[in-house]
Amino acid sequence: MIQQPPSQLREVFLIGTGQTDFVPSHRAEQTTHELLYRAAVEALNDAGLTFADLDGLAISSFTVAPDHSIDLAVRWNIKPQWLMDSCLGGASGNDMIQHAQQAISSGSAQRILVVSGDHFAGDDFKDLVENYNMSARTNFAQMPGMSPNTLFAMLTSNQMRVYGLTKSDYGSLVVRQRDWAAENRHAAYRKPLSLTDYLSSPVIADPLSRYDCVPVVSGASAIVLSADKCAGKSVRVLSSHAQHNPDNQDSDGLSTGLAQVLPKIWQQSGYTIADIDVLSVYDDYPAIVIAQLMDIGLLPKVDVSESLARLLASQQPYINSSGGQLSAGQAGAGAGLQGVVEVARALTDQGPIATHGSRVGLVCGYGMVTYRYGSCSNATILERA
Amino acid sequence: MTDCTKCHWSGMPARETCPRCHNSQWGDVDALAGTIVETTKVTRSFGGDLDPAQPYALIEVKAGGFRITHNAHELEVGTSVTVDQAMNINPIKNLDA
Numbered sequence: 001m002i003q004q005p006p007s008q009l010r011e012v013f014l015i016g017t018g019q020t021d022f023v024p025s026h027r028a029e030q031t032t033h034e035l036l037y038r039a040a041v042e043a044l045n046d047a048g049l050t051f052a053d054l055d056g057l058a059i060s061s062f063t064v065a066p067d068h069s070i071d072l073a074v075r076w077n078i079k080p081q082w083l084m085d086s087c088l089g090g091a092s093g094n095d096m097i098q099h100a101q102q103a104i105s106s107g108s109a110q111r112i113l114v115v116s117g118d119h120f121a122g123d124d125f126k127d128l129v130e131n132y133n134m135s136a137r138t139n140f141a142q143m144p145g146m147s148p149n150t151l152f153a154m155l156t157s158n159q160m161r162v163y164g165l166t167k168s169d170y171g172s173l174v175v176r177q178r179d180w181a182a183e184n185r186h187a188a189y190r191k192p193l194s195l196t197d198y199l200s201s202p203v204i205a206d207p208l209s210r211y212d213c214v215p216v217v218s219g220a221s222a223i224v225l226s227a228d229k230c231a232g233k234s235v236r237v238l239s240s241h242a243q244h245n246p247d248n249q250d251s252d253g254l255s256t257g258l259a260q261v262l263p264k265i266w267q268q269s270g271y272t273i274a275d276i277d278v279l280s281v282y283d284d285y286p287a288i289v290i291a292q293l294m295d296i297g298l299l300p301k302v303d304v305s306e307s308l309a310r311l312l313a314s315q316q317p318y319i320n321s322s323g324g325q326l327s328a329g330q331a332g333a334g335a336g337l338q339g340v341v342e343v344a345r346a347l348t349d350q351g352p353i354a355t356h357g358s359r360v361g362l363v364c365g366y367g368m369v370t371y372r373y374g375s376c377s378n379a380t381i382l383e384r385a
Numbered sequence: 386m387t388d389c390t391k392c393h394w395s396g397m398p399a400r401e402t403c404p405r406c407h408n409s410q411w412g413d414v415d416a417l418a419g420t421i422v423e424t425t426k427v428t429r430s431f432g433g434d435l436d437p438a439q440p441y442a443l444i445e446v447k448a449g450g451f452r453i454t455h456n457a458h459e460l461e462v463g464t465s466v467t468v469d470q471a472m473n474i475n476p477i478k479n480l481d482a
Contacts, residue, residue, distance in 0.1 A: 135398035145427040145435040154423035205427040371398040
């Protein structure tokens with residue numbers, strides 16, 4: 001298909017979502033390619049499209065290697081004019097949206113499938129951690145037990161000391177997300193969790209215990225972005241921005257790049273944090289949720305414990321209403337797209353009942369530990385169309 | 386252990402140019418002085434049990450930068466230490482001495 005360049009930037013709509021079940025990796029039976037395909041087909045069905053209708057494809061996956069987006073394009077019979085491989089892990093979902101939005105709005109593509117997910121078999125996850133980047137390979141190779149848990153345990157200790165937080169504060173967040181997970185049929189863990197359960201769970205790396213550490217699962221998510229609105233179930237992509245490497249790994253990690261991203265999001269969309277009905281905050285660890293809530297402006301840096309309790313009770317906005325990764329599970333690089341699907345479904349009345357009628361949502365991405373904490377942050381604001 | 390030949394910043398991860406003074410020449414030192422700013426004891430990883438008697442520590446290097454080390458034993462946050470080439474940590478009484 002030949003597209004004429006638009007005379008002005010076009011609007012971009014999210015017109016379909018797909019998601020597999022999230023299954024603890026040791027019990028998962030499907031390959032990465034099978035998971036990505038299933039999520040892709042579901043998103044296309046949701047949008048009323050087929051692979052032949054696409055002219056763009058973006059993927060993010062640690063375990064799809066040695067394949068890339070072009071290999072999936074061939075497997076799925078797509079003839080793309082625009083391709084993207086994102087390697088930004090937990091920030092990959094918004095990364096792909098940020099670039100796909102620009103491609104569609106400028107006329108480089110008309111309809112783009114964005115798909116992301118992973119399956120970890122055998123030692124895949126161990127290999128990923130040990131060879132995540134040159135920094136991990138060279139600095140941590142001789143350190144038994146080194147993993148993201150180790151790094152975020154130390155970050156959490158610092159956050160507790162700086163803001164006077166207790167284990168129960170983190171537990172309140174984890175337990176609230178588990179409540180949401182009960183309504184998410186894809187979540188790996190849906191059984192109710194009490195604060196007592198949380199506090200009595202085994203320590204992994206102090207102060208982190210079992211429910212503070214995101215469970216590794218296999219699964220995939222997908223969305224379809226289009227220049228054309230899909231009647232009745234479209235979500236408008238208003239603005240998507242990023243701030244990576246905000247501090248060159250030379251601060252305490254208690255703030256993220258979001259603080260620099262959000263002024264652009266508000267300026268471009270015309271909304272403010274007060275207008276957000278549903279919010280997905282990247283939640284590999286509760287401490288990172290709290291850091292982002294501070295960057296977003298929902299959580300003041302004084303009286304944090306009391307403010308967090310009030311925020312969670314207020315449900316303004318609804319936070320991580322799919323249960324987040326802490327209950328649904330973290331499907332590798334696919335985690336970056338899980339929050340997008342969560343918010344898009346809430347804005348089309350396909351999420352938990354409480355979120356029906358929501359009009360505006362914000363998705364925050366975070367990831368890529370380059371030494372001590374994540375170096376990537378981004379956000380996308382979506383609006384019911 | 387590498388440090389900047391100009392300002393002696395010596396953090397990790399490795400850089401081609403010093404993030405503080407932008408010098409691109411790196412030297413090699415036997416030990417770094419710093420302060421423990423965080424610790425953690427890892428008890429489980431990848432499904433296996435570990436020896437929690439060998440805690441991890443985040444060191445703020447006196448000359449600039451951060452390093453993560455192992456074998457912090459029972460050293461507490463705030464302890465002044467040196468870190469050697471083998472990443473062993475030794476407490477020192479006075480960093481300025």
